[in-house]
Amino acid sequence: MNKLLEVSDISKRFGGVTAIRNLTFSLEKGEILGIIGPNGSGKTTLINLISGIYEPNQGRVFYKGQNITGLKPNRLVRLGLARTFQATVLYSEATVLENALRGTHLIMESGLFDFLFHTKNARQGEKQAIEKAMEYLTFVGLDKVLDQQVKNLPYGYQKFLGVVVALATGPDLLMLDEPAAGLNMEEALEIKKAIEKINDRGITLILVDHNMRFMMSLCHRMVVLNYGEKIAEGDPQTIKKDERVIKAYLGGGHNGPHH
Amino acid sequence: MGYLRSWKGILLGGLAVFVVLWPLLYPEKFYLHVGILLLIHVIGAISLNLIMRTGLLSFIHPAFMGIGAYTSALLVMRAGLPFAIAFPLAGIVPGIVSLIVGPILLRLKGVYFVLITFVSGEVIRLVFVNNQSLFGGSNGIYDIPSARLGFFNLSFELSTKISVYYFTLAVTLIICAACISLIKSEFGRALNTINENDILAECTGVNTLKYKTFAFILGAIMVGLAGSIYAHYTRYIAPIDFTWRLGLDFIAYNVLGGIFAAWGPIIGTVILVPLPEFLRGAVQYQWILYSIIIILVIRFMPEGLASVHYTIARIKRLGKVGTAQGL
Numbered sequence: 001m002n003k004l005l006e007v008s009d010i011s012k013r014f015g016g017v018t019a020i021r022n023l024t025f026s027l028e029k030g031e032i033l034g035i036i037g038p039n040g041s042g043k044t045t046l047i048n049l050i051s052g053i054y055e056p057n058q059g060r061v062f063y064k065g066q067n068i069t070g071l072k073p074n075r076l077v078r079l080g081l082a083r084t085f086q087a088t089v090l091y092s093e094a095t096v097l098e099n100a101l102r103g104t105h106l107i108m109e110s111g112l113f114d115f116l117f118h119t120k121n122a123r124q125g126e127k128q129a130i131e132k133a134m135e136y137l138t139f140v141g142l143d144k145v146l147d148q149q150v151k152n153l154p155y156g157y158q159k160f161l162g163v164v165v166a167l168a169t170g171p172d173l174l175m176l177d178e179p180a181a182g183l184n185m186e187e188a189l190e191i192k193k194a195i196e197k198i199n200d201r202g203i204t205l206i207l208v209d210h211n212m213r214f215m216m217s218l219c220h221r222m223v224v225l226n227y228g229e230k231i232a233e234g235d236p237q238t239i240k241k242d243e244r245v246i247k248a249y250l251g252g253g254h255n256g257p258h259h
Numbered sequence: 260m261g262y263l264r265s266w267k268g269i270l271l272g273g274l275a276v277f278v279v280l281w282p283l284l285y286p287e288k289f290y291l292h293v294g295i296l297l298l299i300h301v302i303g304a305i306s307l308n309l310i311m312r313t314g315l316l317s318f319i320h321p322a323f324m325g326i327g328a329y330t331s332a333l334l335v336m337r338a339g340l341p342f343a344i345a346f347p348l349a350g351i352v353p354g355i356v357s358l359i360v361g362p363i364l365l366r367l368k369g370v371y372f373v374l375i376t377f378v379s380g381e382v383i384r385l386v387f388v389n390n391q392s393l394f395g396g397s398n399g400i401y402d403i404p405s406a407r408l409g410f411f412n413l414s415f416e417l418s419t420k421i422s423v424y425y426f427t428l429a430v431t432l433i434i435c436a437a438c439i440s441l442i443k444s445e446f447g448r449a450l451n452t453i454n455e456n457d458i459l460a461e462c463t464g465v466n467t468l469k470y471k472t473f474a475f476i477l478g479a480i481m482v483g484l485a486g487s488i489y490a491h492y493t494r495y496i497a498p499i500d501f502t503w504r505l506g507l508d509f510i511a512y513n514v515l516g517g518i519f520a521a522w523g524p525i526i527g528t529v530i531l532v533p534l535p536e537f538l539r540g541a542v543q544y545q546w547i548l549y550s551i552i553i554i555l556v557i558r559f560m561p562e563g564l565a566s567v568h569y570t571i572a573r574i575k576r577l578g579k580v581g582t583a584q585g586l
Binding site: 051052053072073074075077078082083085089090091092093094101102103125126165166168169 | 445448451452455456458459460461462463464465466467468
């Protein structure tokens with residue numbers, strides 16, 4: 001089995017609302033998978049389910065063949081499954097470098113003894129963490145603003161930093177929730193380049209975004225959601241022509257899910 | 260940075276000399292008494308600081324102090340154990356209690372956490388009140404023997420205030436050094452991430468529940484030791500000594516001194532504990548003045564007294580921005 005991630009028949013309900021219904025799909029290593037769908041179709045819920053923020057009511061998620069359903073985010077990150085957030089979720093009081101360093105947190109495996117006495121082990125870990133953080137910050141061109149407080153940073157930079165923090169955890173699978181939302185054309189182009197570079201490093205990606213042109217140009221394969229259900233799956237060219245997708249986006253007289 | 264460091268060095272050195280010489284400078288019993296209580300409260304404040312750093316206000320802290328105090332008193336009086344064994348157990352027992360309740364309480368956040376710790380603390384206190392035979396009920400336990408260092412024949416009784424002062428000072432210094440060392444390490448950084456954004460912290464690999472529980476347990480152990488010192492010093496403990504009011508005091512020390520400054524809780528305690536004594540000249544206004552001082556500090560130095568240099572830097576920066584924008 002060469003599947004990196006397998007989502008098997010998962011459902012998530014919030015009270016009476018079914019946000020995700022019997023969803024199944026899988027992901028090969030090295031792929032860029034796009035998840036698209038109209039507002040409220042369950043894209044972010046899906047990311048929250050895979051990254052462990054929510055637990056599904058039904059179904060299972062496998063990562064590298066291991067059942068990861070219901071595991072906490074901090075465990076999943078250790079297994080190499082990282083994510084960013086739709087809003088720029090960052091440590092806004094801290095500096096750019098500190099934010100990136102916090103991403104590298106799990107590189108450091110020092111114990112209580114190391115903490116108390118600042119042992120060689122702890123100091124070495126810290127040096128390693130700074131090197132790692134710097135590498136990723138340089139990678140997206142944030143090395144010019146290392147000492148800036150994040151809350152004073154332009155929105156575009158904050159978005160990039162969100163990716164760096166996730167990247168600094170050393171993931172094999174990176175999920176980006178709306179990486180291009182709120183960015184101007186130039187910045188969107190930059191983040192696209194960054195995503196391609198990340199993929200070149202062998203990191204598998206799941207992208208969620210509204211910007212169709214952005215998604216079509218980046219993704220190898222796409223899953224389309226509508227009312228929490230998968231209505232289509234395939235490469236961008238197929239998706240573009242799919243009748244149900246067009247209907248879901250432009251409205252074809254259907255208000256409810258297809259059965 | 261170099262001069263700041265040396266400044267700090269001089270200040271710390273001066274402070275160290277001062278606390279060591281305190282009993283010699285002011286040998287009156289009253290000053291020694293204030294000194295000992297101050298040190299006990301420093302332990303309370305700095306141990307609570309660990310959990311406050313994650314953004315949680317815990318009111319269960321005095322109850323852990325109470326568990327430590329009762330454990331130590333009962334082990335010495337009923338079980339006949341030497342203080343040298345009862346003292347560490349006064350840390351271990353509240354540590355075990357916090358290990359059991361911590362993972363449950365710490366799933367809650369914000370005002371829910373405040374309420375549940377408030378209620379849990381009162382429940383523990385009511386156990387002391389309602390168990391007459393073991394804990395002496397509302398009357399508490401009296402005639403607790405003074406602390407004795409060492410074992411059986413080779414032991415030294417801390418019967419004078421001056422000996423209690425130095426013993427408490429030694430324990431306080433060790434606990435403060437451990438706390439500051441932890442806060443400045445990767446562990447402290449993890450606690451800060453939980454405070455600033457716990458979901459992001461989870462998603463960058465911080466096991467938030469584990470870290471919070473760990474800080475909670477360490478705090479309970481330390482304050483339990485303070486409880487033991489308190490019990491053998493005052494030689495009388497009652498449930499009323501460990502109400503939520505004491506928890507509020509611990510929180511006030513932290514807020515006044517600065518929660519996120521390593522020295523914050525110590526500075527806050529050193530100022531607030533003796534403050535009512537200084538305001539004795541105006542007894543009827545004592546608590547009003549006390550409150551006004553706290554309000555003024557919170558209004559003008561939200562980062563606490565330990566961050567005076569930040570406040571100054573911020574005022575300077577505001578001035579600069581003002582001129583740059585032509586204001």
